[in-house]
Amino acid sequence: MINEETLPIIFIGLMGLSVLIYAILDGYDLGVGILLPMGADQENDRDIMIASIGPFWDANETWLVLAVGLMLIAFPAAHSLAFYHLYIPVFILLVGLIVRGVSFDFRAKAAVDFKHTWDWLFKLGSLLTTLAQGFMLGQFVMGFSYTPASIAFCLLSAFGVTVAYSYLGAAWLIMKTEDELQSKSIRWALWCGRLALIGVIAVSIVNPMINSEVYSRWFAMPLVMFVLLIPTVCFLAFVWNDLLLRRLPKPNDRYCYGPFLLVVVIFTLCFIGLAFSFFPYIIPNELTVWEAASDVETLKVIFYGAVVVIPIILMYTIFAYRVFHGKATSLRYH
Amino acid sequence: MLDTLMLSRMQFAANISFHILFPTINIALCWVLLYFKVKHDRTQNPVWMRIYRFWVKVFALSFAMGVVSGITMSFQFGTNWPGYMETVGNIAGPLLGYEVLTAFFLEATFLGVMLFGINRVSSRVHTFSTLMVAIGTSFSAFWILALDSWMQTPAGFEMRDGVAYVTSWWDVIFNPSFPYRLAHMLIASGLTTAFFIAGISAYRLRKGDTKLAPKVALKTALYMAAVLAPLQAFVGDLHGLNTLEHQPQKVAAMEGVWETQEGAPLLLFAIPDEESRENHFEIGIPKLASLILTHEMDGEIKGLNDFEGDHPPVKAVFFSFRVMVGIGVVMIIVAWYFSYLTYKNKSLVHWQLRTLEILTFSGWVAVLAGWYVTEIGRQPWLVTGVLATADAVTTQPTGNVLASFITYLCVYAGLLWAYIHTLRVMARKSITVEEFETKELSPTGNTLANNATPNKHATEPQGA
Numbered sequence: 001m002i003n004e005e006t007l008p009i010i011f012i013g014l015m016g017l018s019v020l021i022y023a024i025l026d027g028y029d030l031g032v033g034i035l036l037p038m039g040a041d042q043e044n045d046r047d048i049m050i051a052s053i054g055p056f057w058d059a060n061e062t063w064l065v066l067a068v069g070l071m072l073i074a075f076p077a078a079h080s081l082a083f084y085h086l087y088i089p090v091f092i093l094l095v096g097l098i099v100r101g102v103s104f105d106f107r108a109k110a111a112v113d114f115k116h117t118w119d120w121l122f123k124l125g126s127l128l129t130t131l132a133q134g135f136m137l138g139q140f141v142m143g144f145s146y147t148p149a150s151i152a153f154c155l156l157s158a159f160g161v162t163v164a165y166s167y168l169g170a171a172w173l174i175m176k177t178e179d180e181l182q183s184k185s186i187r188w189a190l191w192c193g194r195l196a197l198i199g200v201i202a203v204s205i206v207n208p209m210i211n212s213e214v215y216s217r218w219f220a221m222p223l224v225m226f227v228l229l230i231p232t233v234c235f236l237a238f239v240w241n242d243l244l245l246r247r248l249p250k251p252n253d254r255y256c257y258g259p260f261l262l263v264v265v266i267f268t269l270c271f272i273g274l275a276f277s278f279f280p281y282i283i284p285n286e287l288t289v290w291e292a293a294s295d296v297e298t299l300k301v302i303f304y305g306a307v308v309v310i311p312i313i314l315m316y317t318i319f320a321y322r323v324f325h326g327k328a329t330s331l332r333y334h
Numbered sequence: 335m336l337d338t339l340m341l342s343r344m345q346f347a348a349n350i351s352f353h354i355l356f357p358t359i360n361i362a363l364c365w366v367l368l369y370f371k372v373k374h375d376r377t378q379n380p381v382w383m384r385i386y387r388f389w390v391k392v393f394a395l396s397f398a399m400g401v402v403s404g405i406t407m408s409f410q411f412g413t414n415w416p417g418y419m420e421t422v423g424n425i426a427g428p429l430l431g432y433e434v435l436t437a438f439f440l441e442a443t444f445l446g447v448m449l450f451g452i453n454r455v456s457s458r459v460h461t462f463s464t465l466m467v468a469i470g471t472s473f474s475a476f477w478i479l480a481l482d483s484w485m486q487t488p489a490g491f492e493m494r495d496g497v498a499y500v501t502s503w504w505d506v507i508f509n510p511s512f513p514y515r516l517a518h519m520l521i522a523s524g525l526t527t528a529f530f531i532a533g534i535s536a537y538r539l540r541k542g543d544t545k546l547a548p549k550v551a552l553k554t555a556l557y558m559a560a561v562l563a564p565l566q567a568f569v570g571d572l573h574g575l576n577t578l579e580h581q582p583q584k585v586a587a588m589e590g591v592w593e594t595q596e597g598a599p600l601l602l603f604a605i606p607d608e609e610s611r612e613n614h615f616e617i618g619i620p621k622l623a624s625l626i627l628t629h630e631m632d633g634e635i636k637g638l639n640d641f642e643g644d645h646p647p648v649k650a651v652f653f654s655f656r657v658m659v660g661i662g663v664v665m666i667i668v669a670w671y672f673s674y675l676t677y678k679n680k681s682l683v684h685w686q687l688r689t690l691e692i693l694t695f696s697g698w699v700a701v702l703a704g705w706y707v708t709e710i711g712r713q714p715w716l717v718t719g720v721l722a723t724a725d726a727v728t729t730q731p732t733g734n735v736l737a738s739f740i741t742y743l744c745v746y747a748g749l750l751w752a753y754i755h756t757l758r759v760m761a762r763k764s765i766t767v768e769e770f771e772t773k774e775l776s777p778t779g780n781t782l783a784n785n786a787t788p789n790k791h792a793t794e795p796q797g798a
Binding site: 054055056058059061062064065066068069070071072073074076077079080082083084086087088090091094095097098099101102104105106109294295297298301302305306309310313316317319320323324 | 391394395397398399401402403404405406408409411412413416419420423424427428430431432434435436438439440442443444445446447449450451454455466497499500503728729730734737738741742745749752753756759760
């Protein structure tokens with residue numbers, strides 16, 4: 001059962017799960033960063049927005065370390081190849097992550113006159129990180145080429161990821177805020193949702209057009225009936241969320257969790273769609289998971305550890321989210 | 335000169351030098367925070383809470399710096415050193431993997447509760463969260479030092495077709511230099527933190543802070559340093575003996591010994607010259623190096639000439655070693671003298687406080703110097719005897735590496751400035767804050783409302 005046939009599949013599954021959890025968790029806090037309003041009179045909004053992600057962002061970014069770590073450990077050949085081609089985007093991603101991560105702490109502790117600067121850096125760092133991630137995703141889909149056409153696709157993908165994270169961030173804020181800021185978040189979510197829908201459709205059309213491999217996979221009978229379910233459900237989720245957002249907020253803040261859950265569904269479906277397009281390739285059309293995998297003994301050593309530890313991680317992650325459930329404003333002490 | 339190899343090495347050195355500053359503080363600072371918190375829980379004396387709340391903010395800031403610079407490291411393997419994982423991935427992979435799984439999530443998740451959860455969970459759960467973060471930071475040190483030590487003194491593996499395979503995980507983790515290196519680094523973290531706390535507390539006192547909190551923190555830090563500084567000298571000596579056994583060429587470079595000799599002198603100063611393979615301007619104490627390293631007056635020390643072409647660059651190792659030891663000696667003297675004064679209930683006077691302020695970041699300098707000794711001392715190998723540094727590097731165009739290297743340097747310089755500036759602002763702010771708020775004196779001890787400046791915003795962890 002646990003052998004060299006199955007272990008690479010298990011590990012690509014674990015890695016995929018980490019990437020998806022990362023995209024959802026860091027996605028909302030990056031999105032909140034991108035949406036940060038910069039007006040001089042909006043400092044209070046910024047404080048609440050940042051408070052809403054305060055207890056979580058460190059742990060959220062750890063999922064990226066896990067995903068990259070799993071790739072490094074389980075698929076070193078793919079890791080080397082991918083990051084050779086992604087040298088510059090990775091570097092931009094890292095600078096973005098560094099800047100936003102520290103701005104978060106500096107803004108709260110720095111002298112008042114620097115606070116606005118750190119807020120700007122937080123917003124820009126979040127945006128840079130997100131754009132770089134979208135660009136990298138595009139490069140992955142394009143099989144790492146830097147022709148004008150593929151760069152255009154990568155820019156489209158960067159745009160798509162940016163609005164998608166903002167969508168998720170806005171939905172998070174609907175959950176975590178009240179009153180005027182919540183109304184604002186609802187408007188953000190509406191617009192980002194529509195843009196994200198356009199982005200998802202554009203990427204879904206361009207991807208199979210450019211990649212013949214992907215095309216033949218998606219439109220081969222009889223799978224086509226099944227795989228078309230994914231875009232259909234995804235589209236319905238977009239529409240449903242749009243309708244819901246237009247009716248929010250409701251009395252007693254009912255359904256404030258709805259938009260976030262729906263966006264998570266959309267993220268998950270898009271992720272499954274992508275995974276379906278490329279599995280079992282870890283580098284599209286170049287390396288399969290079996291070709292790239294580490295020695296089976298190495299994989300076993302980590303596998304047994306992961307089986308024990310990951311449930312514990314999920315347990316205390318849920319514990320942390322329970323501790324901080326409810327509106328972010330209650331993080332304030334007066 | 336500045337090819338992809340050299341630039342990648344410099345970039346990695348810059349990244350890891352910047353990164354190590356923050357874990358070095360945090361590993362020990364978190365245990366100190368736990369001590370403050372437990373003291374508070376036991377005595378219900380709010381002074382401990384006040385101290386906790388100041389230092390937990392420093393911890394949060396340092397932690398963020400550590401996280402972001404650490405993420406950078408995890409990408410560097412792939413971007414700059416693909417040969418590393420290709421050759422020793424079967425060892426490095428699981429060790430790094432366990433670090434992420436057992437340490438990173440633990441510390442990052444409980445950090446949220448530790449920083450922001452004090453009003454949302456019971457005091458016990460909060461103390462428990464602090465403990466979990468402390469355990470997480472120490473686990474992280476355990477795994478990464480196991481890997482680093484393995485690269486210095488590899489064991490428990492065999493080579494097949496140019497790739498390392500594990501034969502015994504026990505031998506891989508508890509390789510010959512690991513226990514010494516781990517102990518040396520953990521104590522170094524404790525010393526760095528002790529002088530860090532002492533320095534910032536001294537600054538507050540000198541600037542006219544009359545509260546109890548900085549005095550108590552200073553006293554705690556001085557006693558901590560007084561215990562750890564001599565202990566570090568002892569452990570450092572053991573570590574040196576271990577290095578002599580497994581990496582004699584590194585010790586030869588540290589001591590500046592060219593020809594194998596009996597009764598080698600301890601060089602206080604010299605300028606090693608690799609061209610002519612000799613030292614200029616030597617000032618030394620006869621026979622002392624042999625005595626320290628072999629515990630015999632006429633013990634034999636192998637010279638660099640026995641390892642020609644296979645020893646590290648001498649100058650960098652030689653000087654780094656002297657910087658580290660020099661700071662260590664200063665630490666012992668200062669810690670003991672000032673602890674003695676404190677023990678005698680004498681307040682430290684102006685120049686003594688100034689001295690501590692100057693030494694605030696002395697631990698950083700010593701730790702960096704120590705790491706340069708050990709890591710430059712490992713060259714030309716990346717993994718001793720297994721993988722040469724030059725064979726692991728990427729084929730990335732030099733221009734890309736140069737661009738990333740320069741940008742990292744700028745970002746790091748900016749961040750370091752911002753970090754130190756912010757520490758100063760925080761220390762200054764805390765001077766004008768009242769010792770206690772009435773709300774703070776509530777009997778349960780865990781309903782500590784923020785805070786001395788009522789308009790503080792929501793993102794601020796408790797206290798000033």
